[in-house]
Amino acid sequence: MEVVCDNCQGKLRIADDKVPAGKTAFVKCPRCQSRVSVSGAVPAPEPEPEEAPASLDDLFDFTEEDGEAYDAAEKPFDFIxxxxxxxxxxxxxxxxxxxLRPTLDLLEYHITEVPNSREALKKMRYHTYDLILLNEYFDTRDPDANAILIYLERQPMETRRNIFVTLxxxxxxxxxxMTAFQKSVNMILNLRNIDDIDKILQRGMADYGLFYKVFKESVEL
Known part of the structure; x- marks a missing residue:
């Protein structure tokens, strides 16, 4: 480092390792013999380690109390x-x-409507739904970071294949x-076609049933 004498403006060069970091030392100016203070460089703070990404349980602050509040007699936690x-x-x-409701009633589904992602994830912890209709912007501003889609992507295949997810x-x-495959859902429904939900949903679920028909029959053997 380079130090300037306040008295004669003489310049001194001192090796950085001669003065401890964060400390102050005093040397004599070789020209005027004045006392010159030298401060060691303060080391840059080490970056804090990045925290591991929060799990969905951490993100939505699930606790054991949530589980204790579960009542098996309450629908639609499970449909007995x-x-x-x-x-x-x-x-x-x-x-x-x-x-959506008339079509689901016609297909004889017991319907659960949830107000937010936290409630949806809480219910899915206790029940595997046969059908999930999910708006990609539900409870999020970023459709590519939808918490429910992330949860479904992390489900074991033996669980996920029993859920028909419509985005x-x-x-x-x-x-x-192709988009359905990329989004890890079973079917895409554009809301401009919502009036034809009955035909579209039945067709999609029929195709889904045919796709897994042979697999399910072989598993049951």
């Missing part, structure tokens, strides 16, 4: 009726929910199979 089919609707727009969107065309 034999052969009962369950559907969860993750859609904030009440008008769209009203258009409600305005960005992609209905029945876009």
């Amino acid at each position: 009726e034999e052969e009962g089919k369950t559907a969860m609707v993750c859609e904030a727009d009440a008008l769209i929910r009203e258009k 409600l969107t305005t960005r992609y065309r209905t029945m876009d199979h």
Whole structure:
């Protein structure tokens, strides 16, 4: 480092390692013999280690108390009726929910409507729904960081293959199979086609049933 004498303006060169970091030492100026203070460089703070990405449980602050509040007699935490089919609707727009409801009733689904992602994830911890209708912007500003989609992507395959996930969107065309594959969902439904939800949903689920028919038959053997 270079130090300037305050008295005669003489310049001194001192090796950085001669003065401890964060400390002050005093030397004599070789020209005027004045006392010159020299401060050691303060080391840059070490970057804090990055925290591991939060799990979905951490993100939504699930606790054991949530589990203790579970009542098996309460629908729709689980639907105990034999052969009962369950559907969860993750859609904030009440008008769209009203258009979905008649079709789900016709297909004899017991319907669960959730207000936010936290409630949806809480319910999915205790029940595997047969059908999930999810708006990609549900409870998020970033459709590519939808917490429910992330949760479903992390499910074991033996669980995930029993859930038919329909992504409600305005960005992609209905029945876009490539996008459905990229989003890890079973079907894409553009909201402009919401009035034809009954035909589209039944067709998609029929194709899904045929796709897994041979697999499920072989598993049952």
